[in-house]
Amino acid sequence: DAGVIQSPRHEVTEMGQEVTLRCKPISGHNSLFWYRQTMMRGLELLIYFNNNVPIDDSGMPEDRFSAKMPNASFSTLKIQPSEPRDSAVYFCASSLGLVHPEYHNSPLHFGNGTRLTVT
Amino acid sequence: QQPVQSPQAVILREGEDAVINCSSSKALYSVHWYRQKHGEAPVFLMILLKGGEQKGHDKISASFNEKKQQSSLYLTASQLSYSGTYFCGTERGSPFQGGSEKLVFGKGTKLTVNP
Numbered sequence: 402d403a404g405v406i407q408s409p410r411h412e413v414t415e416m417g418q419e420v421t422l423r424c425k426p427i428s429g430h431n432s433l434f435w436y437r438q439t440m441m442r443g444l445e446l447l448i449y450f451n452n453n454v455p456i457d458d459s460g461m462p463e464d465r466f467s468a469k470m471p472n473a474s475f476s477t478l479k480i481q482p483s484e485p486r487d488s489a490v491y492f493c494a495s496s497l498g499l500v501h502p503e504y505h506n507s508p509l510h511f512g513n514g515t516r517l518t519v520t
Numbered sequence: 521q522q523p524v525q526s527p528q529a530v531i532l533r534e535g536e537d538a539v540i541n542c543s544s545s546k547a548l549y550s551v552h553w554y555r556q557k558h559g560e561a562p563v564f565l566m567i568l569l570k571g572g573e574q575k576g577h578d579k580i581s582a583s584f585n586e587k588k589q590q591s592s593l594y595l596t597a598s599q600l601s602y603s604g605t606y607f608c609g610t611e612r613g614s615p616f617q618g619g620s621e622k623l624v625f626g627k628g629t630k631l632t633v634n635p
Contacts, residue, residue, distance in 0.1 A: 446623065492562075508564035509564065511562050
């Protein structure tokens with residue numbers, strides 16, 4: 402099991418540029434989450450998918466952020482245009498989704514994150 | 521509604537005990553605990569589901585008081601390897617009970633264990 406794979410590990414870009422972060426979840430997992438981590442806000446949930454369908458995107462900061470999951474093995478988080486305040490570590494996590502019979506969330510498996518710096 | 525963790529940071533000597541608390545102003549369905557070492561991804565420790573439930577993982581255990589909407593993580597006889605930031609993540613309710621599978625994390629408690 403290769404775990405959740407994110408790319409790139411580090412991204413440095415200039416304000417106004419488009420940034421695309423990529424995630425490959427663990428095979429067989431049907432829930433995928435995008436989190437952003439900063440010192441001030443901690444781990445913020447941006448959006449999550451279940452069976453490739455976006456379920457809740459209320460955490461997406463603004464229209465500059467968009468996320469897609471075209472199939473079960475790939476997701477992207479795009480920022481266009483990027484701003485310095487977007488600088489953070491972005492984590493992707495996947496899970497088996499809801500666990501029977503209590504229907505609680507199964508453990509999240511996090512990728513190693515992408516450290517984004519916008520200058 | 522982000523859960524509140526306390527303390528924000530704690531420093532221990534090897535062998536000492538610590539308690540980390542996680543509380544919410546809203547009713548909780550379950551609580552997850554994760555540990556993140558510096559520069560690494562958060563790693564799952566345990567899930568607690570029912571009021572009063574307790575679980576243990578080596579010398580790390582936790583309790584969940586559903587009525588008080590709070591959970592506590594207990595680290596006994598701490599080891600150097602326990603150092604890191606501990607996060608609680610809370611679920612408001614099962615989707616089948618009108619809740620959400622959304623997992624919201626607290627800001628974390630930084631634990632440092634010194635020799």
